[in-house]
Amino acid sequence: MNPLTCSAKGCRADATWSLLWNNPKLHTPERRKTWLACDEHRGSLSDFLDARGFLRDVEPLDAVDGRPGTSGKTP
Numbered sequence: 001m002n003p004l005t006c007s008a009k010g011c012r013a014d015a016t017w018s019l020l021w022n023n024p025k026l027h028t029p030e031r032r033k034t035w036l037a038c039d040e041h042r043g044s045l046s047d048f049l050d051a052r053g054f055l056r057d058v059e060p061l062d063a064v065d066g067r068p069g070t071s072g073k074t075p
Contacts, residue, residue, distance in 0.1 A: 004061065006038040008045060013038035018061050019045055021054040032056060 004015040015036035022031050037045045042058070049055035 004036050006041050007035040008037065008041035011038060011041055013040065016061055017042045018059045019049060019055065020057040020059065021049045022056060023052075023054055036061070 005011070006013045006015050007019075016039055017037040019035040019037055019042075020032040021035065022029075022033055027033070035045055035049070046055055046058055
């Protein structure tokens with residue numbers, strides 16, 4: 001199985017974070033889309049989404065199954 005990689009342009013690092021977001025002009029409030037981030041790009045990707053009002057949550061990726069942590073939110 002291929003490791004999950006960071007969503008930052010040109011980055012090939014393993015993802016360690018799940019950035020949950022939605023565009024309120026396009027998605028229902030409960031809908032979540034996911035970008036993956038490595039430790040280095042977590043801040044810049046989060047800032048990009050937050051500046052547009054899209055960022056909803058940031059969770060550590062579960063090392064066992066590669067899913068977002070268990071904060072109770074569904075991506």
